[in-house]
Every structure is written in structure tokens, then in C-alpha cells.
Amino acid sequence: MNTEQRTILLSGDDPNKRDYQSVVEKHGSPCLVYRPSVLEKQFKSLQSALPNVDLYYAVKAHPNSNIVKTIDALGGGFDVASAGEMDLLLKHRISGRRTIHTHPIKKDSEIRDALRFGATTFVVDNVYELKKLTAYRSRVGVLLRVSFRSESAVVDLSRKFGCEPNEVQQLVSEAESLGIHVKGLSFHVGSQCANAHKHAQAIRDCAALMHSINATAKTPMSSLDIGGGFPADYLLQGLDIDAFCAPIRQELNKLPADWHLLAEPGRYLIAPAVDSITTITGKSKRGGLFWYYLDDGVYGSYSGQIYDHTIYPLQVFKTGLTHACILAGPTCDSIDVIAENIQLPELEIGDLVIGLQMGAYTAATKTRFNSLPDAKFVVLDEHAE
Template sequence: GVKRFTFDDESEIPKLAAAAPGADVLVRVQVHNSKALVDLNTKFGAPLGSALPLLRKAEQAGLHAKGICFHVGSQSLSTAAYEEALLLVHHLFLEAEASGMHLTDLDIGGGFPIPSAEGLHVDLAAMLEAINRQLDRLFPQTAVWTEPGRFLCGTAMNLVTSVIGTKQRGAVPWYILDEGIYGVFSGILFDHWEYPLHCFGNGAKIPSVFAGPSCDGIDVLYRDFPAPKLPIGANVLVSDIGAYTTVSATRFNGFEPAAVLVWEDQADLVAKRRKLRETDEASSASIAQMP
């Protein structure tokens, strides 16, 4: 039932035409952005000069050329990257119209940033306003799509993990956690991301190492992180760990990823338990008063 696809290579056209004849297609074009955390334009995107020929070949194959899409890269800190990409794509829309191909849709991808462990080094409101101004100016009659994945869920989750082991390597304390790089910390490896870590306890903070539970030496999460002395069983909090975590987690070494608990669901559960407890207490009091 899916009738909308993107493609960036001629080899995809016959596959799309066979699997979804008459589908709407957008060609993905290559844009450049040196200020993105993850470059998505080395692997994806057709050269700008190939975009319209690819759409024409798609039309000839029975597909419906709908528009153009791009992605400036993940966690982009550059407003200019969007503005430049929109200018380039605008020229493609004009060229397509002049050749008799009417494009109606533009997909600007994602890449909108969220705060990292060090904070957010960009005025996000100004960034979004600048993108909107460019869209209003260049694409007033175009349907605009966006795919803000990290932007929506990156800060939506927190992880509570526990210290299950301690080591002393010279003067450096090591803490082994019950979650690691093969679990919900997978974004450290796959997404080049560092999640904010919060420790609780008294005493002097010492540069420490936090590692995951697996047998792999690469399973190290934080180095030189200032932390008080933590006993086995201590909880630590990792905030803003909503994007690229459980989605790429594995069960390497037999460790199950951390359970996902929805706060609203837990609030309902707590209320039900409180009501049951109150009912039980009232029943116990009634029984106690019986002759």
C-alpha cells in the first residue's frame, strides 16, 4: 500500500516500477554540509545534474515524478546548509517547469539539532525561522515535507542504569554498568553521540571510566568523567537518550536491552496500586473492628 518513494539512482527505477507501478517518486539530490555530525551525502543523493534526467526516466517507466528531496546531514549546526540546498533545489524546480515537468513536492529531510552533552551551540529558533523564510520565498506553492527524527525523540527518554562492578586501574576508578555500547548506548558507536551522564553521591569527584557489561574491550562509554565514589548497586542517570538507542541495540553476550517504561503508563499503574492499597487498608480496618 505504500505509494510514495525516494530514489537516487537509475537502477532503482525498474524495481520501483515493477513493485509499485504508478507510484509517486522524489529524486534525492546530493548537498554538502561540513557542519553536520553525520554526513549522509557521501552514500546518498544523486548529483544535481542527474536529478531531472532521473525523474524523466521514472516517468517513462510509468512512475509519477512528484518532486525532489535532500538531507543536509544528521545534527546539523548550520542554517546556511539548508538555505543553500533550498536555492539549488529551487533552480531544479524552475528548470523542470521550463521543460514541461511540474513538480509539486519538496522533502527537506531532517537534521535539526538537539542539545548534546555539551549543550546546543546554535540558536534553534533563529535557525528554523530562517529555513521557513527561505521556504516561503522560494516554494510558496509547493507541498513541503520534513523528517525530524532526532529532533522529535532525541530528548524524550532517560536511562536509569546501575553499577554492577568496580575496578581500580592505577589511580582511575572504573565502573561497570548494566547497559553498554551493544545495548541502548549503541548511538555512541553508530551515531557518534555522547549522552549526558549524571552521578549522585557525596565526596570528591575523580576522573573515572564508565564501561558496559560485555566482553568487548571497545565497550567503554565515558572516560575521564568526574564522579564521586560509587558503590555497587548505585544508580546513574543518562538523560536525553531517546534517539538511536534501542533501535540499534543488540543482545550481544545475552544481555537484554533496558526495558522501556512510559511515564504516563507508570502513573496509571501507581494510581491503581494506591487505590488497591487504600481498599485493602479499609478492609483490614473493618475486619479489625468486627466483634
């Protein structure tokens, strides 16, 4: 583990300490603490940074009813990729018309489930998927996903999905021959993309393709989905989303005013709105280092350290002389280690360890290894201003 990228916050009598202790006293440990007001702030900040772009929350980032409720109240749309995610929205009586189905590969039963739900916009990236939609052509519109490989992204999502730009014309022609309406193009520059210029280049390339194809198409394309990839501030450096999106806005401003622009943010919206509370349940000294055993780990809420390649900032409520130590999770597996050789004051059994920026791809990718209970999801400030 690269400890140089691990942000450690040390504090004594921090007001947050009392909040977290109160949560544990009431709900037990471990917990995931959700602040709707933070999600609201993130949503409005991204709206301001990307005016005229409709935001569709990527439900996969954290499929939770409380989060869906907040996005719904903000008027956001929803990016869904499975029947389970649609079922979650149904519980809140959210119309399928407010969704896009973005999984490029679907079973026929999944297409039918989506249509029953009311979803009508589907993402595809190859001719085989287009043909699956033939039976439903009068009910669907398609976004063709284009591949743009990105070295600056932590996870290159174009490795698995997306057609090559030079394949778009042929796919549009194939769709026309099948009687399927191609609404426009979509792309995803990759998860936790640090370089907005990749977004900007993809927008330029997609716009050029759309203009070229529209010149002869029977039904011109008029939708562009710029995907997700907007980063979370895991290093707590004060990310300025308006400045980050400046190159994106510059390219979007060049597009026709009647085009429908949409995005699929997940991580940027929800990551900072959820903190993890874990408790030290055991302590030992092995090989000259203190080992602290927590009640949550990489098989639980910290699963993103493995599956999402993310290192979360940590906070402890002690100060003083620090020592190299190891934070381990609760399972019997030796891979269940949250942090190695990090400098912390000596901690005691019962002390709290807080994980920050833990709203995205944490609970979403947890397992039930060792049959341990999930971290309880707690809404800390339900009435956001």
C-alpha cells in the same frame, strides 16, 4: 573519547532521583524511561518553527510502539525505510498514506510490501531504482533524492545516497519516458547538522532545479522534502529551534504556496524524550582509577556512541570531591566503555547513573552480544498534558 564534550550533572536530593529509583524498584535495571509529554513538546516546537511543513517522524530513530502512538495522536506522518517499520505502524492501524518510503535502494519484494501497506511515495536517486518501479508506475509517485555534502553534519548521509544536482534533469526525463510520476525532490543535509544554512542552500538549489524543470515538464513537480538533520541538544545548552530554523523558514517562504513541503525529523523529536537508567553492579580500582561497571553499555543503549558518534550527557546523584574514573558496560569486551577519565564523586555498587538525551539511535542500534537482556522501555508520564 573527548571528555571535554561530556556533560556531567552532579546532584544530591534531586526530585528526578526519586522518580528513577521508583522505576528501578518496579521494573529493574537497566531501563529506558520515555516521557510522551517531552516528545509532544518537541513536535509542537518544530511545527511552530517550520509552519506549513508536514512532519514525518523518522521511525528508524527509535522504532517503538509507545513513540508511534504519541506521533499518531499528534497527527504526524511517518518516514519508513523497511517492512519491519511498516509492520510496527500496522499494529496501530496507521494508514500507509501517512507515510513516505525513504530508502533509496529497495528489493522488488520490498516495493510490493510497501504498496500492500498503502505507501505510494517512494524516494529514489538513480535510474536503476526508477526502472524497478516501472511495473508499479500507475500506483507510485517519486521523490528524487539530491546529494548535498555537509561538513557540518556528524554523519554525512549524502556520501551514500543522492544524485548530483546536475543529474536531476536527466532522471526526470528518464522517469517521464518510463511513465513514472516525479512528485518532487528530496534531500538530507546529514545527521546532527549544526548549520541550518546548509538546509537553506539545499532548499534554494532544489527550488531552482524544480522551477527550471517545471518550465518544460509534462507534469510539474510540486513537493519538496527537506529531510532531517535537526539537532539534539546533547550539550544541554538550551537549543532554540525557532532561531535554528530561521534561515530555513526564510527560504521556504519564497516557494510557491501550492507546493507540498515535508520533513523527516527523528533525533530532534525523540532524543530528549528518553533517559537511560543504569545501575553500578561492580567496582574496582585499577591503575589508580576507579572502574564502575554498569548494567548497560555500548553494545546496548549506549550503542550510539559507536554507530552514531554521539556522547550523551550523564547524571549521578552525588556531590563532593571528584576523582577521575571510568564507566564500563556489562559485556566481556574491553571496547564496552561508556566514559573514560571523567570526574565523578566516589560511587558505590547500587548507585544509579543516568544517561540523558538518549531517545535517538540508542535502542535502535543495540545488539544482543553476550545474550544480555535489553533495557526495559518504561513510560513514565503516560498521560501527557
